[in-house]
Amino acid sequence: MALFAFSVAPMTGGESVSAAVAEAVRIVRESGLPNRTTAMFTEIEGDWDEVMPVIRAATDAVSAAGHRTSLVIKADIRPGAAPGQIDSKIARVEEHLAADDEQRGHS
Template sequence: MDRNAVRQDVPLDPQGRPIVNTVAAVSIAPSGVGSELSEHVAQVIGVIRDSGLPNETNAMFTNIEGNLDEVLGVVRDAAMVLAGQGYRTEVCLKLDIRPGFSGQMAEKPRLVDDLLDGR
């Protein structure tokens, strides 16, 4: 794959469906439950971690990587943890959809680090 190409060939799975790698940054939290959200957010992150998709959590977001349909399914399931309890639930979602690539949660920071090391 050419990282600098504007367009990539889209690989297909054995059933002929496109494999569309996606890195998502998602934040899911309830509204109106007070000033500390950690207990509720932990429930959400538990669903994401149990999904089996590569993920990492930082102070503001949880990143998830996988095929687009899988990632969106995990975001839906994670949001439903709170919404299913009756909470008004806010979801902030950013997607980097890049057909033909995988392992981007590790690769993207490595590329930036290499550039910074070479300055």
């Protein structure tokens, strides 16, 4: 099991890359793998062999919009981890923050 965060965009002369990025996000969502998109990255969870072809297809789609493509990938590879880490990692941080707030007397 692994979590991947990636950012892919065409390197074009224009300012907006949102149409090309939207196509990449569509490919990720259609994969059926757990995912979320933020302003900076798209996160996707699954086995290496499941995720990498999705990232490749998303990159290929974006590459069609320009002659150069920027791709950044970060991975948290967790052999034996249970599925659902895309949400549970955030939940664990929120639990720590809530406990810290409670100890400090914040509500």
